[in-house]
Structure formats: structure tokens, C-alpha cells
Amino acid sequence: MNGNSFGRLFQVTTFGESHGEAMGVTVSGCPAGLELDEDDVQADLDRRKPGQSMITTSRGEPDHVSIKSGLQDGYTTGTPIGMVIENKDARSEKYEPFVTAPRPSHGDFTYSAKFGTRNWGGGGRSSARETVNWVAAGAVAKKILAEEGVELKAHVNQIGDIEAPAVSFEEIKEHSEDNEVRCAHPETAEQMRERIDEYQQDGDSIGGSIYFEARGVPRGLGAPRFDSVEARLGQAMMSVPASTAFEFGLGREAREYTGSERNDEWEFEDPENPDESDPVPTENDHGGLQGGITTGEPIYGEVTLHAPTSIPKTQTTVDWETGEETDEQVIGRHDPVLPPRGVPVVEAMLALTLVDFMLLGGRINPDRVDDRPGEYDTEYHPSSPRNE
Template identity: 50%
Template sequence: MSNVYGTLFKISTFGESHGPAIGVVIDGCPPGLAIDEAFIQSELDRRKPGQSKITTQRKEDDVFKILSGVFEGKSTGTPIALVIENQDQRSKDYSHIAETFRPSHADYTYEAKYGVRDYRGGGRSSARETAARVAAGAIAKLLLRKHNVEINAFVSQVGDLAAPHYTTLDLSKTEDNIVRCPDPSTAESMIALIDQVRLDRDTIGGVVTCVIKNTPVGLGEPVFDKLHAELGKAMLGINAVKGFEYGSGFEGVKLRGSQHNDEFYNDGGRIRTKTNFSGGIQGGISNGEDIYFNVAFKPVATIMQDQSTVDKHGNETTVSGKGRHDPCVVPRAVPIVEAMAALVLADFLLRDKTTK
């Protein structure tokens, strides 16, 4: 089972949803980086459950402890081990699916592949694991800060409710509401929709848009390790993600080349593009413009309604969700998307230094 991500800035996560703890080992972080523990905690707080009426009510403080790799507030260059204890597991909520496969979950495929599974909250396949990624991503963000790279994600769509294009929005307002949409009027409608879906004992999907500013020119490789390909891999590795597009994405097919090409110009000695349909990446390599992409999340698979399924013996049966679950995952997915983007950028930043 693969639990490792990255080439030079590398992470390995561990733990299960209802085990004693989850955590991450970060290998390749350069020595001398100031480790701002308050910032790491603030990133975890953005992802943790129980933060509003439109998220799961599982109560986890997600307080972390650094076990190694940091001395007197700075990284030593050795592996950074970080652990987060689980506090509010209710494993009994999952006893009814010990031998039953939930629709659109990893239950069947996991058991078919490994012959065993931890049915308590999905075990290793649970989105609880992403807390470890957010902690690692926070350290990657601290590294990127030294290079003035900014990563901002926000909820751009819930169901059929969509916010305006990011270039018209003030992304500093993303955290001003519980749905994490920087457009106030759209946010209000999104919150009402999610709350109604929750009352209907159902779930709904959405889109998280991510914008990366001040990326150095030259990150990424021209063949198999294209920057956008690695971002796509990172995003598609997040639970519940069903789609990834960057730049003009699928909308670009409606344009002609004469409309879609990003023409260059000289901006006081800096080469820029007049438009940015390329999404800040050309030939798999960053060109210095904003990198922007969309990540589509499906409706949460656990719903509080009866559904048809089978058990591990092939017997047809029904199953209904129990416990505490998000009616819409995208508000809590925002920091996860940022974290994975930060891990990609930090890794490519270090890889770029080895070629110069």
C-alpha cells in the first residue's frame, strides 16, 4: 500500500480514522526553516470537524505534537515526525457495516484487494487521514513563504450555485463565512442550500478553486513530471475528488487558437502574458503568471437514507448511514487543496535547485 508522496520534499502519513492517532513523517525539509507551530495549528483548525452547522459534528481538537526534526523552533534537516491524537471516535456507529459494503465507498474495493478492512469510519481510506496532509502542507507553506509564493483556495461552487471568476473576487474574504466562499451573496445562498440538504438527510457536491501567486518561472518538467500533471495527481488523491482542470480547462475547447493563445509582452523587463488561459503553466513548466485550477468534489457518499447493497457474502441487503458526516465536503476541503498544492510546489522548488 502506497502511503508516501513527493520526490525531495516527501511525506509519509499513517493512522486510521478510529485508531489512537494519525500522523505524518516529513523527509527532505531543509534545515534552518522557522517552524511556526501556531500557523500549523491554525491550518489544522480550518480543516477540523465540528466547526459549523454545515460540517460533521465529530469533535476533534486536532492538536498536534512534533516528535522529531525540530530544535529551538527550527527544522534540523532530519525527518519531522508529527502526530495528532484521535479524541472523539464512535466506532459503534459503524458496527452495522462490519460485513456490509456502503454504496460509493471504498468498502468493497478495499476488501477485495486486501482481504481485510477496518470498517470503523473507513479506516485508512477515511478523509480523517487528510489532517496529516494539512499539517505537512503547513510546513510546505512556511518554506514557500520564503519565496513569496501565495496559495489561496476557496469554494467556488456548491451544487449549481457558482461564484464569479476569481479575478473579480477579494480572496482575503474567504474565511469570513462558514462555507469559505469570498463572494458574500453567493456564500449566503450556498449555506442555505447545504443546510437544506442536511435537513433532507442527503449530501451535495461542489468545486474548490485554488489560485497560486508569485510562482517562480521554471518549476516543473516538460515530459512526465509536468507541473500541472503533478498538481492533478495531488488533487485527485484527495478523498471524494472527481475532477481536476487548470487554466481554461474544458471551457477552452470552445475557443479558437487565435482567441486562446496567451501573447507575450515585456512588462518593464519581466516577460508576461496578456491573457492567462494557460493557467500559469506552459509546456508543463510554470511561466510566472497565476496558477489556477478547479477541483470537483462529489456528494459525500454517506447519506442518512436506506440504500440497496450487498454484504461480504453476496447477500442483497439495505444500509443507511449513521453517525456524524458532512452534508457537503467542500468547506473543509479548502485547506486540504491548499496543503496538497503546497506540497507539490515545495517539492518542485527543491527539485529545481538541483538543476541550477
């Protein structure tokens, strides 16, 4: 099975199934000399983990990360970083009715059709449980970006037909973690929570969307066509389980704009000193991307996630072994809505994409040992090629 790796220079490869012994990820290409420990990773895993509120699955996973390789004395060595998160609360017996009777809108039948077999406990490899690996890797990428002056954040901007008004990047940073919906607009968050409760009480689920933004990204990243930033970012976001749409800048609203309305005109960054100033766009309807390359302006966009497909309402399926139609209920511990726990996942994929582009563009030193303080300075490593 291919499709388990993401990135080119900063490459992430994952393993594990929903009800297997553990989930795991290897991060290759992380620069040496980055200060890193398990707490850095755990902070984001705690935002994604199940059981954190009444609007998430009650599956009791602590999602404790263990870093197995790639660190020495609290710093990255430049070798692959291996991380493992054990599964502690799998209950596969609830999935036995669906071994040969696929759940509606899941990967049960398609996985079986492709491979002739599948790990059916909890959905196996197709489960959104797998995103725990992405968030772990994304935490490493975020730490790199922070040292390069890049900030990123996301929040839930819509649940069902309830949409939050536009909020500033500072408001997202300040308020998105204030409520269990992870919406940075408190009044809208309350309305969203009430709507989620309604669907949950009815044995149903509801979809929504996540707004993301990154600031401090240098201009000049990306390449035309297939390696454009939006192409790679689209791949990242459309890999998120339940994603049905990815937008950047004006997104789908761009179809309602004329060229003169959408076009970003140019001005000098410092009009009083044009000879010493770079051109900058007067607005940012393009979401920080023009010609597939970053402009230096904020990158922003939105990811839509459909309603969770595992719901307790009775649904119709067929059993390919008996040849009979059957009515089944998906009994288990499932989220009634995905965006609140999807926020750290979207942030992780944004961070992984940006770090990869920054390494490709030479904006990050791939070997940072010289930056390590005191006892870690290269003068203590006479065999270093840089000292020859």
C-alpha cells in the same frame, strides 16, 4: 500497502486510520533553519477540523498536533519532521453493520477485495480523516513558500448549481474565511448555505468545487511530459478524497476556444527596455503553465468534489457473508458537503507540490542554517562543513 508517500525531494509519508489511536505524518526534505512551531501547523488544522459549524460533521476532534522530531530551539534541523494528531472521538460501533455489507460508493468492498481484510471503523485508511496529515505537512510547505515570496489561497466557488462570480486573489485572501462555506463572495455564500441546509434536512448531501490560486511562483519549474507541473499537480488534487475533476487555466472551457482565442501572445515585461526585459504572456489562459513548465504568471485552477457518500437515507447493499440483499442506513456524524473543509486540503496539496518543484529546481536553499539569526549563526557551529 503502498501509496502512502507524496513528493520527491520534499516527501510526505502518512499513517493512521479514522478510528485508530492517532494520525501521523513524516516530512522529509524540509530545509534546515526554518523557524517553525506547533502553532504554525495548528492554524491550518483548525480550519480543517470537524465540528466547526453546523455544515460539518459533529465528530469532536480537537486535532491538536504534536511535533515529535525535526526541530531544535524552534528551528528545523533538516532531519525528518514527525507530527502526530491523536483521535479522541471515534465511535466504531455504528460501522458494525457494514463489516460484510459494503456502504454504497465507499471503499469498503474494494479494500476488502484487494487486501482480504480492512479496518472497518470509520472507513479506516480510506477515510477523509487521513487528510489531517496532509494539512499538517502542507502547513510546513506554506511556511517555506511564504519566505520565498509565494502566496496561495483557495475558496469554494460552487455548491450544487450555485456558482460564485469570479473574484480577485485579494478578495479570496480577505473574505474566504468570513463565512462557514468558505466562499469569498458573501452574497453567494449565503445562497450556498441555504442550499446545503435543504439537502441536510432531506437527509442527503451535495457536491461542489474549490478554486485555487498561487502567486509569486518562479518561472522555469517543471519538466516536459510526466514531470510537468500540471501532471504532478493533477496527481495531488485527484488524491483528495471525493475529487472527480481537476482543471487548470481555462480547464474544460478550453474545448470551446479556437487556437487564436486561447493562445497567449508574448510581449516584453518592460517594452521601453526590451534588451533588459523578459518576455511575458499578454494573458494567462494557460493558468501559469506552458509546456508543462511555469511561466511566472499566477497558477490557478479548480477541483471538483462529489457529494459525500455517507448519508442517512436508506440505501440498498448486499451482505457477502449471508448472501442476502439488505437495506441499511449510514448512521453517524458526517459532512453534508465537502468543499468548505476541503479548502485547506487543496491548499496543502498545492503547497506540497510547489515546494517539491522549487527544491528540484534549485529555487530553495536545501540547507538554510546560515539564515538563522544571532545565536543560531554558523559561527557558533565550528564543526560545520561550510566553515572548514
